[in-house]
Amino acid sequence: MNINLKTALLAVILLAFTYFYYLGGRTFNFLSLGSVIIFVLGCAVIFVLTTLLIGFGAYLLNSGIIYPNTGLLISLVFVVLLFVFWLVYGFVQLPRFADFSAYGIFIKQFLTSHLLYIAVCSVVIGGGVRLFLYGFQQVGVPETMQGNIKFIFYVLAALILSVLSFYWMKKIKQAPMNIEEQAYHSLPLAQQLLDTKGIHIASKPYYLPESKEVIILLEYPSSNKKVPIDQIFRIDKDGVIKDSLKISDLTTESLIFENGLLISQNSDKVYTWIFDRQTIALDKDKAAAKRKEIVPLAENAKAVELVYFKKTEKASCDAGTEEVWNGTKYYHILTKKDTLKIKVDNVYPKAPYGQCIEQAVEYYPLDDLGYGLVRIGENAYYVVAR
Structure with missing residues (x-):
């Protein structure tokens, strides 16, 4: 079989393996010409790169620069690919991190994502070049093997230096921690009064001096000055939610909070539940007569x-x-x-x-x-x- 055809066949095998390894062999539904072009260009780039790498490996082997040993050739390809993949990952994908433990997580992610792929490619390239593209010329001298082994260690040393270099390059610069970190804890769930999980905004608290209760409103996220209310919580003097009200249980209209009154945005309805727990709508004059003192709590x-x-x-x-x-x-x-x-x-x-x-x-x-x-x-x- 022609040497160029063998090289192309090995490149096709690597292209197929790349597709199944990183894309899971899933089929694509190309909805635009742009996505088709990107996919084809990506395949072409991978094919060209692998073809050049295989051809260069065959040239070095047949020129006597690499000792004709399958295990040695696979090892050479492995360390070179590992180094190149790591450099690309470090410069392109590696995010900033706070400490070495976080860095270790990213190193583990890199190895988990790419180590098996690199190993298989090394076997395909190294084994394929040695078995199918080697011209069976005179066996190289032992010094060639020693030089190849030294080269492997040089690449490994460069890999270690790059790991250390990326640590200093990507580590977040911040002031030293002059506190005992173990002494600080998140507030326990046992002390949690409420949590909207980001669905609503919990308003600043209000205080009813007469009943010694705290009122907290759950508001819809809005850029308007007057924000619609979704739910109201009443907290007693012991810090326990004593009662709550969903606006949807009162009316289907949007209500806004105004000095303790719940006022409809679309009609004359007003509710005084915050003051007297009544759920019957009143007109504005009657509702105003039931108003009591309500004070916004001041943040310290x-x-x-x-x-x-x-x-x-x-x-x-x-x-x-x-x-x-x-x-x-x-x-x-x-x-x-x-x-x-x-x-x-x-x-x-x-x-x-x-x-x-x-x-x-x-x-x-x-x-x-x-x-x-x-x-x-x-x-x-x-x-x-x-």
């Missing part, structure tokens, strides 16, 4: 201190040209009795429409009661001792 920003921000990765949200880092923030919350040491992981979770919404920490002490409220982000509340 001075009681919340950010002591360290451990960056772990770039945030997966759109911040324009600004560089936003995700990670863990460590806080001190100063209450009257204690200093709470808490941490908030994933401070920039993936949000709808790609915007960056920080999981900020807010503390609301209740002077008349024995507890305080911690709001994390715009969707979770926790009860803490005041």
Whole structure:
């Protein structure tokens, strides 16, 4: 069989293996000419590269530069491919990371994704070149084998140096952690009052002095000044949800919150449930007569201190040209009795429409009661001792 035909056959085998390894052999439904062109170009590039690699290996073997030993040839191809794949991965795909443990995870992902592919390609290329493309010329001198083995170790040394280099290149630069990380914990679920899971926005709290209750509204995400309400929670003097109301149980209309009253956006209906638990609609005059004092609780920003921000990765949200880092923030919350040491992981979770919404920490002490409220982000509340 012609040597060029053998080379092309080996290249086709590698192309087919690449397709099944990385794409699972799935069929494509090409809906546009562009996707067809990209797929064909990708196949062509892989075919050309593998053809050149096989041909170059055959040239080196037949020129006596590589010792004609199948195991040695496979080893040479393996270390070279591993080094090349790692360099491409390091420069193109390797993200920024916080520490060596995170770096180790990415190295493991690289090996899991590509090591088997590299090994099979090495066997196909090395074994195929030795068995089908070698001209069976005079066996090379032992010095050639020694030189090949030295070359393998040189490549391995370069691989190790590149691993260390990428560690210093990709490691996130940040201030040293001067706190005892083990002393900081996420607020426990046992203290969680509510969590909207990002579906709604939990409003800032309101206080009813007469009944010593706290009111929290769940609002629909909206850019309007007056935001429709979905649900209302009533928290008693012990920090327990005593009652709640879904707006859909009152009416099918949209209601907004205004000084404790629930006012329809489409009619004259007004509800006074926050003050008297009544679910019957009133007109504005009668409802206004039932109004009682309701006070927006003031956040104590001075009681919340950010002591360290451990960056772990770039945030997966759109911040324009600004560089936003995700990670863990460590806080001190100063209450009257204690200093709470808490941490908030994933401070920039993936949000709808790609915007960056920080999981900020807010503390609301209740002077008349024995507890305080911690709001994390715009969707979770926790009860803490005041």
